[in-house]
Amino acid sequence: MTFQGRRTLTIGGASWLLLCAASHGAIADDTPSASTPTQLPDITVTAPSPIQRHRTVTTRTPTRAVRAAPSRNRERAPAAQPAPAVAAAPAPQQGVLPVVTDQFATVTVVPNEELRRQGGATLGDLLFSKPGITGSSFAPGASSRPIIRGLDVNRVGIVENGLGGGGASDLGEDHFVPIDPLSTNQVEVVRGPAALRYGSTSIGGVVSATNNRIPDAMPTCTAAPFQTYGLPAKAPLADVGSPGCLNVETRTSVSSVNRGVEGGMLLDAGGNNVAVHADVYGRTTSDYSIPSYPYLFDQTRPVNGRQPNSATQSDGASVGASYFFQGGYIGASITQNDSLYHIPGIDGADHQTRIDAHQTKIAVKGEYRPDAAAIDAVRFWLGATDYRHNELGLADPADSSSDGVRQTFTNKEQEARVEVQMMPFNARFATVTTAFGLQAGHQELTAPSPDDPTSPLNGLWDPNKNNRVAGYVFNELKFTDTTKAQIAGRIEHIDLSGTTPAFIPPIFDVATDPASIGPATAQNPNFTPKSGSLGLIQNLPWDLVASATAQYVERAPKPAELFSRGPHDATATFDIGNPNLGIETAKSIEIGLRRATGPLRFELTGYYTRFDGFIFRRLTGNTCDESACQLGPGLELNQARYSQRDAIFRGAEFQSQLDIGPLNGGIWGIENQFDVVRATFTDGTNVPRIPPARLGGGLYWRDSNWFAHINLVHAFAQNDIAVIGETPTAGYNLLNAEITYNTKLTSSWIGAKEMTIGLVGKNLLNQDIRNSVSYTKDEVLLPGIGVRAFANLKF
Numbered sequence: 001m002t003f004q005g006r007r008t009l010t011i012g013g014a015s016w017l018l019l020c021a022a023s024h025g026a027i028a029d030d031t032p033s034a035s036t037p038t039q040l041p042d043i044t045v046t047a048p049s050p051i052q053r054h055r056t057v058t059t060r061t062p063t064r065a066v067r068a069a070p071s072r073n074r075e076r077a078p079a080a081q082p083a084p085a086v087a088a089a090p091a092p093q094q095g096v097l098p099v100v101t102d103q104f105a106t107v108t109v110v111p112n113e114e115l116r117r118q119g120g121a122t123l124g125d126l127l128f129s130k131p132g133i134t135g136s137s138f139a140p141g142a143s144s145r146p147i148i149r150g151l152d153v154n155r156v157g158i159v160e161n162g163l164g165g166g167g168a169s170d171l172g173e174d175h176f177v178p179i180d181p182l183s184t185n186q187v188e189v190v191r192g193p194a195a196l197r198y199g200s201t202s203i204g205g206v207v208s209a210t211n212n213r214i215p216d217a218m219p220t221c222t223a224a225p226f227q228t229y230g231l232p233a234k235a236p237l238a239d240v241g242s243p244g245c246l247n248v249e250t251r252t253s254v255s256s257v258n259r260g261v262e263g264g265m266l267l268d269a270g271g272n273n274v275a276v277h278a279d280v281y282g283r284t285t286s287d288y289s290i291p292s293y294p295y296l297f298d299q300t301r302p303v304n305g306r307q308p309n310s311a312t313q314s315d316g317a318s319v320g321a322s323y324f325f326q327g328g329y330i331g332a333s334i335t336q337n338d339s340l341y342h343i344p345g346i347d348g349a350d351h352q353t354r355i356d357a358h359q360t361k362i363a364v365k366g367e368y369r370p371d372a373a374a375i376d377a378v379r380f381w382l383g384a385t386d387y388r389h390n391e392l393g394l395a396d397p398a399d400s401s402s403d404g405v406r407q408t409f410t411n412k413e414q415e416a417r418v419e420v421q422m423m424p425f426n427a428r429f430a431t432v433t434t435a436f437g438l439q440a441g442h443q444e445l446t447a448p449s450p451d452d453p454t455s456p457l458n459g460l461w462d463p464n465k466n467n468r469v470a471g472y473v474f475n476e477l478k479f480t481d482t483t484k485a486q487i488a489g490r491i492e493h494i495d496l497s498g499t500t501p502a503f504i505p506p507i508f509d510v511a512t513d514p515a516s517i518g519p520a521t522a523q524n525p526n527f528t529p530k531s532g533s534l535g536l537i538q539n540l541p542w543d544l545v546a547s548a549t550a551q552y553v554e555r556a557p558k559p560a561e562l563f564s565r566g567p568h569d570a571t572a573t574f575d576i577g578n579p580n581l582g583i584e585t586a587k588s589i590e591i592g593l594r595r596a597t598g599p600l601r602f603e604l605t606g607y608y609t610r611f612d613g614f615i616f617r618r619l620t621g622n623t624c625d626e627s628a629c630q631l632g633p634g635l636e637l638n639q640a641r642y643s644q645r646d647a648i649f650r651g652a653e654f655q656s657q658l659d660i661g662p663l664n665g666g667i668w669g670i671e672n673q674f675d676v677v678r679a680t681f682t683d684g685t686n687v688p689r690i691p692p693a694r695l696g697g698g699l700y701w702r703d704s705n706w707f708a709h710i711n712l713v714h715a716f717a718q719n720d721i722a723v724i725g726e727t728p729t730a731g732y733n734l735l736n737a738e739i740t741y742n743t744k745l746t747s748s749w750i751g752a753k754e755m756t757i758g759l760v761g762k763n764l765l766n767q768d769i770r771n772s773v774s775y776t777k778d779e780v781l782l783p784g785i786g787v788r789a790f791a792n793l794k795f
Contacts (some may be wrong), residue, residue, distance in 0.1 A: 094707035094740055095700055097657040097671070099596040099603050101545040104486050104535030105192020106592055106605045106653065108133065112185045116792050117707075117740050117758055119253055120181045121262075121283060121312070123158065123207055129713050129734065131653040131675040132605075133189060134691045137771040138173040138570065140782050141258065141285060142312045142341035143355075145169050145177055147773055148189065149607070149651060150677045150690045151204030154558045154615070159198060160184075160209045162417070163363055164441075166385030168409045170201075171445070171560050173775055174570035175389065175409065178337040178359040180316060182251060182264045182281045184209045192549050192590060193533035196490045197437055197472055200529045200555040203586045212268060214331040214365050215275035215322040219268045221245035244271025248795040251281075257762070257786025258310075260285035273324045277333070282315040287342075291766045291784040296727075298346055298779075307781060308349040312341040320363075330366035337361070345779040347569070347636075350397040353406075357389035373423065380418040387411040391569070405450050407459065407569070415441040430477040430485075439492075440469045445559055449566070456501055456510060456517050457627055460575065461563040464498030482539035489532045494556045497524045498563040504576050506620065506639070509628035517565075523579045525562065529554035547592045557581040561615055561642045567626050571775045573617065573640040574624035581644060585612040599669075602656035607649075614647035616687070619725035638725055647687055651677035657700075666703030671711065672696070678720070688722035689773045692731065707758075710737040718772040729772035735764040756792040761785075 094117070100107040108130050110118075120126030124135025124144025135144035136152060148156050153173075158165040160179050167178040181187070191205040198206050252263040264281030287306040293299065294307055301308075320333025336359070343353040364382040388410045395402035419437040426432075443466040449459040470492030478484045502518025510517055535549040564577035588609035595602055623635035652675070659669040673696045679687035698711030717731040740758035762783070763769065769782040 093702065094742060095702050095709055097601045097655065099594050099601050101594045101596045102537070103190075103192070103194065104533075104537060104547055104549050105190075105194065105590050106132070106603060107191070107194075108189040110187040113742075113756075115181055115184060115187065116251065116756060116790065117738060117760065119255075119262075119760065119788055119790065121260075121285075121314070123177055123179060123181065123187065123209070126181050126187065127189065127207070129694075129696070129736075130189070131655045131673050131694075132651070132677070134771065134773060136173050137774040137780070137782060138776055139310065139312075139341060139343055140307075140780070141260075141288065141310070142314075142339070143169070143174050143176040145173065146189070146207045147691065148191065148204040148207075150649060150679050150687070150773075152773070154201055154561070155204040155555070157195065157198045157202035157206040158209075159206060161211065161214060161363060162208075162365065162381045163383035164385070164413065164415055165209075166359055166361055166383075166411060166413055167357075167387050168389065168411050168445075170558070171409065171411075171447075172568065172570040174343055174355065174391075176314075176339050176341065176355070176357055178339075178357070178361075178387070179209045180281060180283075180314065180337070181209075182262055182283065183211060183266075183279055183316060183318070185211045193474075193486060193488045193535050193551060196488055196531055196533060196553070197439075197474075199439070199468075199470065200490070200492065200531055200553055201558065203553050203555055211279075212266075212277050213279070213318045213320045213333040213335060214363060215268065215270070215277050215320065216329065216331070216365075216367070218273075218275050218324060219245060219247055219270045221247070244269065250793045250795075251790075252792075253788055253790035255285070255786055255788045256289075257783045258285035258288035258312075274321060275324070275331075276319075276321045278317075278319045280315075280317040283312070284314075285312045287311050288783045289786065290781040291763075291768050292781075294344075294779060294781045295346060296778045301346070301349075307344050307783075309342040309352065309354075310344040310780075312339070314339040314341070327370065328366065328368035330364070332362070332364040335359075335361045335363070343570075345776045347572070348393075351393040351395075351406075352397075352403070353391065353393040353569070355389050355391055357387070359385060359387040361385045376421045376423045378418070378420050381416070383415045385411065385413045387413075407447065407449055410446045411443065413441065413443045415439070424478075427477075430479045433476045433478075435474045437472045437474075438470070439472070442467050447566075455627065456514070456520065457566045460566045460568055461559070461577070462499040462520070464496065464559045464563050466559055467495045469493055484537050486533070486535040488535075489530075491528065491530045492556075493526070493528045495524070495526045496559060496562065497522070498559060499523065500563050500565055500577060500579050504565060506622055507629055507631060511627045523562065525557075525579065527556035527583055529556050529583055543595050543597050545594050545596075547590075547594070549588075549590045551586070551588045551590075553586045553588075555584040555586070555615075557584070557615060557642075564642070567624070567637055568640075571617070571640070572637055573619070574629060574637040575617065576639070576641045578642045578644075581615060581642065582613055584615050584644070586610070587612075599659040600656065601658075602654070604652075604654045606652045609649040611647040611649070613644040614681075614687075615642060615644055616647075617641070618643040619688075619722070621724050646682040647679060648682065649677060649679045649687075651675070663701060664703075666701055666706065668699065668701040671698050671700060673713070680720075686720045686722055688726050689775075690718070690720065691771075691773050692716045692718040692729065696734075705741055705743050707740045707742075708738070711735070715769075727778060729770050729777060730768070732767045732769045733765055734762075734767070734769065737761045737764060750793070752793040752795050754794040756790075758790055760788045760790070762788070 098109040121141045122144040124146050127133045127146050128135045134147050137144050153170040165179050168175040169177045188208045195202040195206045246269045249266045262283035266279040269276045287310045290307045316337040318335035322329045322331030339357045362384045367379045369377045390405045391407040417439040421435045424431050424433045446463045447460040472490035474488045476486050499520050502521045508516035531553040533551040538546045562577045562579050564575035568575045590607040592605040617640040620639045622639040624637045624639050625635045629639050655673040657671045659667050676693040679690045693716045696713035700709040713734045715732050718729040738760040742756040766785040770777040
């Protein structure tokens with residue numbers, strides 16, 4: 001059986017359209033059942049690697065608009081021809097490990113078929129068991145932000161179609177990420193040099209979600225009059241004025257662990273150079289089931305087999321359209337996300353805490369390929385987000401009439417980016433391709449409290465503003481067909497403005513002595529962080545690819561780290577910012593070895609990062625309430641001050657699949673995974689809340705329609721904990737299994753053309769699972785045993 005892989009590289013879903021040559025690997029060539037080829041899933045990587053395009057057979061049905069070739073020193077490309085007589089490409093093979101070998105650092109890809117199988121209400125839940133990645137799990141199923149190699153919030157970027165996700169998830173672990181996997185077609189986790197294009201706050205990496213809310217291709221129906229085979233650097237304009245067509249997809253599932261029901265519908269239509277997209281989704285769940293008692297330190301509360309106060313409700317909708325013209329397109333979309341979810345834990349259950357969040361997002365993007373000798377393509381992104389959530393709950397757990405708004409967060413943010421990719425030129429020693437980018441943004445944050453507007457501790461921080469502008473460049477040098485390098489750099493300037501008290505002593509009580517905290521003082525810090533990277537990729541025998549990167553990244557402090565001065569219920573801390581924080585510097589190296597084709601597919605990565613001035617929340621041992629702090633324990637909140645110390649992160653990641661051989665008309669095989677990160681300050685003490693080492697493996701079987709899979713991941717106990725405020729976390733075994741059936745439908749009474757249905761079992765051993773990176777791990781268990789049934793129909 002022959003497996004053919006294709007990788008399509010894009011920038012934040014805006015389609016760099018950099019197609020890499022199809023790679024082939026023989027698998028059990030003497031297999032009797034190997035009569036038709038199968039293909040790997042499409043992989044869309046958001047790395048800005050300006051690789052010259054190669055002709056390759058594409059499996060996507062949309063036909064993109066490409067421009068005519070200039071005649072200067074080049075042979076004009078022939079006109080678009082009908083597709084040559086080749087065997088029809090089958091559906092992407094389910095369950096094949098997508099390994100990306102043409103990037104300078106590790107890229108984790110969750111393709112569309114895996115998204116539909118695995119589900120996951122949040123990005124953190126979706127990526128929870130991927131090597132090197134976990135989720136914050138503050139409110140499983142509602143607010144779980146991805147954590148990459150032990151780095152979170154201010155060091156992990158989250159983007160949708162190339163624009164920031166918005167929201168306030170980096171300001172509090174209880175805040176949801178307003179990007180729902182149910183409305184997403186693919187998720188990529190990009191590490192290394194490629195993350196520089198999104199800013200210095202992406203030291204850990206970027207989680208990029210892509211969908212078709214702004215169409216970047218004209219949709220085609222089942223029988224198009226032509227098909228584009230590859231996208232060479234210069235090619236004639238494809239016929240974008242094709243006859244109109246309509247494609248509809250439905251996504252539904254039910255889950256036993258939380259009695260959850262979710263559904264979504266996507267619509268893509270096009271004709272006469274205009275493509276339109278619309279989608280709508282919704283989800284509702286009850287309190288989820290747990291294996292045993294969730295509270296380690298409070299055994300007095302009945303829970304009835306469920307995690308108290310963990311129900312959720314969310315919905316959203318989007319509409320967008322694009323116009324295609326000679327050499328490019330321009331499109332826009334508007335999206336609404338709404339979520340109402342409860343916060344589990346002792347305090348959350350007592351106060352019936354819940355968050356009512358709303359986000360409106362407008363996005364515009366486009367691409368133009370001028371008929372010019374020097375410029376290959378110009379691309380741009382524009383976005384504006386208006387986000388607001390109210391934190392609701394009882395002021396007094398014994399008084400149901402005290403229910404109301406306890407805290408409000410707002411985020412108004414605008415972002416713009418433009419990139420210019422130059423045509424490759426021959427520098428004798430290498431073929432050089434350069435891409436330039438300019439990015440700018442503005443953000444206004446507020447977090448007022450309705451309880452006492454006159455208090456110097458009114459809310460978590462006063463209103464603050466954040467203005468930033470940056471430029472970056474990527475240069476790729478192709479020395480030979482097997483060796484290439486990349487040199488990238490970024491410089492940005494950041495201006496912040498906010499207010500903090502002139503001083504906040506370790507002990508104070510503003511209720512009895514308002515002068516115990518200094519008067520409000522305006523702060524206007526500014527920073528100019530600079531970053532650079534160098535990468536190398538070398539193709540080796542046996543389809544192996546080796547890579548090495550070195551990075552120097554500077555990060556400016558975020559507003560929360562500078563301006564906080566109040567209670568933060570999410571982390572049960574009283575946060576005190578430090579307006580004197582300086583730039584954080586990360587110096588890292590990463591090496592990798594990967595293989596994407598053949599019976600053995602794997603990726604192995606090792607990394608080492610030295611942080612100078614690592615910014616973190618330091619627990620002091622003092623405790624606070626909403627208006628006072630005292631020495632030692634006794635009050636409900638732990639006092640936490642933002643500080644800087646040098647730190648070292650090092651670790652490794654591995655995952656693999658090995659196709660053993662034929663079985664009942666399909667292929668069966670084994671898979672393995674391992675990841676570990678060790679993070680210490682330079683004095684040898686531990687960085688808090690670091691994920692444990694994990695080791696896993698499983699079996700799978702697949703044919704052209706079916707995919708069956710069982711996998712066990714063992715997380716070791718995490719005893720490398722901070723000196724103050726952190727407890728050890730027990731290990732666990734997470735056993736998951738699934739069976740999926742996918743088929744094309746030639747005739748159906750409901751009119752569907754393709755169907756995917758399946759069952760997924762999670763935590764089948766019904767183990768107590770506590771996530772060591774979660775602030776609420778001692779009070780919140782992850783869901784127990786559950787089964788999810790799903791169905792996906794395409795019309």
